[in-house]
Amino acid sequence: MTPFPSQRRHTLFFLDQIRDFAPVHLDTEVDATALTAVRQQAREAGSRRSVVAHVVFAAAGVLARHPEANSAIQGRLDPEVANFDTVSAKVTLDRELDGRRVVLATVIPDLQRATLADVQAHLDRVTAEDPNESPEFAPIRALRRLPWREALERFRAAAGRLELRPAVTGTFAVTSLGNSAVDGFHSVGGTTVTLGVGRIVDRPVVRDSKVVVAPVMRLSLTFDHRVIDGAEAAGVLTEIKEALEAVQ
Structure with a gap:
């Protein structure tokens, strides 16, 4: 038996x-x-446009038109639902913290006003920073230094406040696991809608009634059935798919 690794405390x-x-x-x-x-055109022009950046940008535009899906719920006996007036994306990152491979996350705020270049710039910035020193991940590092129970209580207090959800989660x-040999997967991101991005293959x-070969990407959407129903979620996923297929 070994102690639970403190680098993964936030995940637990x-x-x-x-x-x-x-x-x-x-x-x-x-x-x-x-x-x-x-x-490819972006690469030839000397810039980078990741698949994740495109998915974030497309989804943000769709969720701005679907306020019911861009919301959160809290409570059981007397539940409350917050419909947010901003759109923000939590994006998971595969990083190394104090010598251990961990999942971290960054929140891209105010996407209702952002361009695709803004999204990519945010992702480029956080992936270039060292999680062991970056202010972006200071709260995660702080959790590691606190006693276990106190750290859990602070995490619950921050994550449980509806008004803080856009900034926190x-x-x-x-x-995305698209950089590996993963076609598709499902994940719960703590938000009403979570998108899972597989590889392009x-x-x-x-x-036109003919079989041809084309690059295909599998995209999943996990939704919280307490907040929205299947028809709403299906509409969101369909619109994101259509937006990604129509990029220019």
Whole structure:
């Protein structure tokens, strides 16, 4: 038996926090032909546009039109629902903290006013920073130094306040394993809507009654059934898919 690694304390606290979540999972496939072409054009122009940045940007535009999905719930006996007037994304990051590989997250705020370049700049900044020194992850490092019970209580206090959700957890979440041999997966990000991004891989598709090969990306959406129903979630996922297939 070994002590639980303090570097992953925040992950354990997060999983404790979302025990009441009522997840339902949806899946779709995105024809990534246009997305792949746009990313190649950006590379040739000397800039970078990641798949995650495109997904965040597309989803933000859709959720701005779906306030019911851009919301959060709190409480059981007397539940409250907050419909946020801003859109923010929690994006998971595969990083190393004090010598241990961990999942960290960054929140990209005010996406209702952001451009795709703004989203990419935020992601580039946090991925270039050292989690052991970056102010972005100072609260995570602080949790490690506190006694276990005090750290858990502070985490619950911050994550449990509806008015703090956009800044602390985002109003939706995006997590990607597309840099590995993962086609699709489902995740609960602590928000009403969580998007799971798989890899882009060539697959047979039908176009004009003919089978051709095209790049395809599997995209999942996990939603909290306490907050929205399947039809609303399906509409959100469909619109995100359409936005990604129409990028220019």
